[in-house]
Amino acid sequence: MEVERPLLLTPGPTILHRSVREALAGPQLSHDSPEFLEVLGRLPGMVRKVVRSDSARVALVTGSGTLGMEMAMASLLSREDRVLVLESGYFGSRLAEIARMYAGSVDVLSAPPGRLVPADSYRAALETGRYRAVAVTHVDTATGLEWPLEDLARASRDAGSILLVDGVSSVGGARLEMDRLGVGVLVTSSQKCLAAPPGVALIAVSEEAARGLRDSGSLYMDLRRWIEVSESPGRYLSTPAVNLFVALERALEIVLEEGMEARWARHESNASFLRDEMSRRGMRAIAEAPSPTVSVFDLAPLGIDALWLRRELYERRGVWTGIGVGPNKSRHIRVGHMGNVSRAHLEFFLGALDEALAGRARGRRRPRIK
Numbered sequence: 588m589e590v591e592r593p594l595l596l597t598p599g600p601t602i603l604h605r606s607v608r609e610a611l612a613g614p615q616l617s618h619d620s621p622e623f624l625e626v627l628g629r630l631p632g633m634v635r636k637v638v639r640s641d642s643a644r645v646a647l648v649t650g651s652g653t654l655g656m657e658m659a660m661a662s663l664l665s666r667e668d669r670v671l672v673l674e675s676g677y678f679g680s681r682l683a684e685i686a687r688m689y690a691g692s693v694d695v696l697s698a699p700p701g702r703l704v705p706a707d708s709y710r711a712a713l714e715t716g717r718y719r720a721v722a723v724t725h726v727d728t729a730t731g732l733e734w735p736l737e738d739l740a741r742a743s744r745d746a747g748s749i750l751l752v753d754g755v756s757s758v759g760g761a762r763l764e765m766d767r768l769g770v771g772v773l774v775t776s777s778q779k780c781l782a783a784p785p786g787v788a789l790i791a792v793s794e795e796a797a798r799g800l801r802d803s804g805s806l807y808m809d810l811r812r813w814i815e816v817s818e819s820p821g822r823y824l825s826t827p828a829v830n831l832f833v834a835l836e837r838a839l840e841i842v843l844e845e846g847m848e849a850r851w852a853r854h855e856s857n858a859s860f861l862r863d864e865m866s867r868r869g870m871r872a873i874a875e876a877p878s879p880t881v882s883v884f885d886l887a888p889l890g891i892d893a894l895w896l897r898r899e900l901y902e903r904r905g906v907w908t909g910i911g912v913g914p915n916k917s918r919h920i921r922v923g924h925m926g927n928v929s930r931a932h933l934e935f936f937l938g939a940l941d942e943a944l945a946g947r948a949r950g951r952r953r954p955r956i957k
């Protein structure tokens with residue numbers, strides 16, 4: 588199979604469709620040109636279809652997913668508010684860190700990386716009725732854990748708390764139906780399962796949560812202002828990254844042409860194919876509830892160093908994967924199978940992996956020259 592080098596199998600940024608690259612490279616449009624205002628006019632409706640919401644308010648902002656999360660917290664929380672954060676890895680800890688910057692107090696329920704916080708504990712916490720919001724990472728990119736949102740959504744609804752979801756590594760790849768679940772605020776970014784270039788934060792806010800948005804105390808990070816601007820093309824707050832927005836529209840067209848059900852099913856099937864193949868090679872996914880968009884495998888039992896493996900895959904076949912986060916840098920390989928990643932790409936990766944491992948075995952057998 589012919590694949591482009593580098594073959595990006597990272598948990599974002601991800602492979603761009605040729606037509607998305609062409610859209611990116613088109614003539615420079617002005618942010619107030621009729622052509623661009625039409626693009627802007629179409630984007631919120633497309634985002635609603637992707638997140639399965641009829642009525643969510645939508646903000647599209649130049650910046651990354653982190654900006655989106657921070658805008659959500661800054662505009663939702665004040666010093667009188669208490670927030671509950673469910674944390675089981677790097678991105679959960681970051682949610683708590685951001686929440687502490689804006690809320691009066693933050694309670695964190697933690698599970699070891701890759702494990703879920705038991706439903707009994709978050710239910711008991713929420714039942715106290717103290718929390719304005721509960722924040723969770725839908726797919727934690729550091730461990731490949733997918734948080735099952737159904738029960739958490741019900742518990743937060745019952746408690747009257749707003750559910751704030753970091754969907755950066757899930758929206759467009761893992762099933763997430765905003766209205767059906769009753770998600771209050773959903774944040775994602777362009778460079779992951781939506782398969783657009785990095786640089787746009789997408790924030791969808793339920794009508795109810797939108798009514799409770801407050802002054803963020805910031806001009807650029809104010810969610811209310813960005814919703815107004817995103818939903819009324821022609822109003823100015825600051826110049827958006829025009830070309831990225833044009834490319835994002837093309838990427839969203841591709842997502843919607845495939846259809847959400849088909850897309851979610853494709854991600855599920857690719858993920859389970861990869862996990863089966865890796866487990867036949869002695870590498871297990873570390874997450875208790877593995878996600879359809881990114882898989883993280885522990886290489887330590889095989890005595891393989893992730894930095895070595897990533898270099899081998901890249902030098903031999905141009906495959907670029909993620910490695911472990913923080914202390915697990917040398918221990919984990921993180922394979923993104925989001926967006927445009929196909930079964931054939933994963934087969935190509937497995938071929939490269941087998942080649943690297945065979946090379947390593949041969950190297951080991953080679954007699955030492957004295």
Ligand SMILES: Cc1ncc(COP(=O)(O)O)c(C=O)c1O
Binds near residue numbers: 598
């Ligand atoms: C789950 C999750 N949340 C937040 C972020 C931060 O997004 P960004 O890098 O676009 O700021 C990432 C990035 O990898 C992520 O995976």
